[in-house]
Amino acid sequence: MNAPLQNPSDILVVDDVVVRFDTPEGAVTAVDHVSFGVRQGEFLSVIGPSGCGKSTLFNVIGGLLGHTSGTANVAGETINGPHPSIGMVFQEESTFPWRNVTDNVAFPLELIGMPKAQRIERARHFISLVGLDGFENRYPNELSGGMRQRVSLARTLASEPKILLMDEPFAALDEQTRLLLGDKVLQIQQQLKQTTLLITHNITEAVQMSDRILVMTYRPGKVKRIVDIDLPRPRTSDIVGSEAFGRYVAQIWADLREEASRGMRDEEKTMMGAKS
């Protein structure tokens, strides 16, 4: 195992976090002694096969789920509930269908009691940042899936989190939309110098966007390796064609393959068990 890659200056520190669930079949360890740090301004991706506990980790860091042991700190404060420094973007559809784009994006500002004129102005700024100018008064059902996900992103950015925490935000979108949205996220991240933690199972996406990639093992989810992605910035999806990109993808896949096939064998075993 790698030594925990942590630094006192890290903005997010996950230290020896364990998450165990009680199920009818006994205790399941979803996250097993995971430690890592996220540096100010960096883009870190957590990648792993399904069932590696990465979504559990997302919920723990987001403060929506408690953990069994270990600590998670953001900007020096312990996470024991949703923290104002962390802004979450969910994989599932999460816009409010009864609010138009502006009111969706202004939602977090409304919660903290910002005056109406001011929050609308702020919302407009972030709507324009995600490239949705002209759609301010539309309702989610009048937008495409990719546009709705951009609304969610703008809404989270509007709360000006220190860390943007995203759980497979593009998983439900088609490949082209996903790549283009990836570009948009990269551009915004560079513009805002936004510290970002992305949870994903998509290698291309991870390599395209990240400064570092944390590879997780199949159940129980541990840190397998942290890979530095030394590709030039600013990046766009053009980088997908470069030779260095291909090498990183191959390297990550080599790590992941072992875990993914272990997961697959495990699944098959469970299926066989269920059948007999």
Add this chain to the structure above:
Amino acid sequence: MADTSRVTLPAPAPMVSQVTMLRVAIILTVLAVWEFLSRSGWLYRDVVPSLLAIGRALIDLLTHGDYYFNLAVTAGEVGAALAIGGSLGLIVGIALGANRFLSKAFESYLYYLGPTPKIIFFPIMIMWFGVGPGSKIALGTLSCFFPVALSAAAGMRQIDKTLIKVGRSFRATTMQMVFKIYLPAMRHPIINGVRLGLGVALIGTLLAETKLSNKGIGFLIIQAYSIFDMPRMYAMLIILFILSIGANSLVGHFGGLDNIKRS
């Protein structure tokens, strides 16, 4: 958007007029059959009075202040029943929908009591609240409570879990969760519940008025019946019919299909 509107917009226009024509035809047929029966002499004249007699009774009714006073009494009773029963139902429904334990413990009672005819409680209501509007409001409230509570509980459970997570991740307070997420997210089941609630509140109140009362529309109807003034009774039924349609479409309008996005 442009494509679909081009294809679907022209279509509804002839459809609507066809439906309207059919409706008008049905009403005209009923009126014609009615008038025929009234003139045929097959039935007692007073059971099926002529349209002219009913029309005269209608005008007579609408030109006397007495009727409006009783209408206001009934409307006030139904309104109060809807307000009290509706808000209680909403609160109870949300509590049941939010809490699995409470729902397991109490919700089956609601399902059993919901369809019970509430009029059987009327004697108790008279003892508690008197012969006046109090007992009618109580019965209307009782009728209205159940559909609203059950729809609110079901609506609460149907709320998209992700939206709740979004609210929590932005650290919304409980009040903010209720007013900015739960209630708007369950607006359709609630509107439906209120619609059903209005219907049964109306039934409960009127039924109570016909049983024992000294004012209100139900009282007038039963009074007309007891002196066998059939044209007057039919005239009141017609007005009542039109009023309930109006009230129902009003509730629908406030949160119905045309308001999906904004409500």
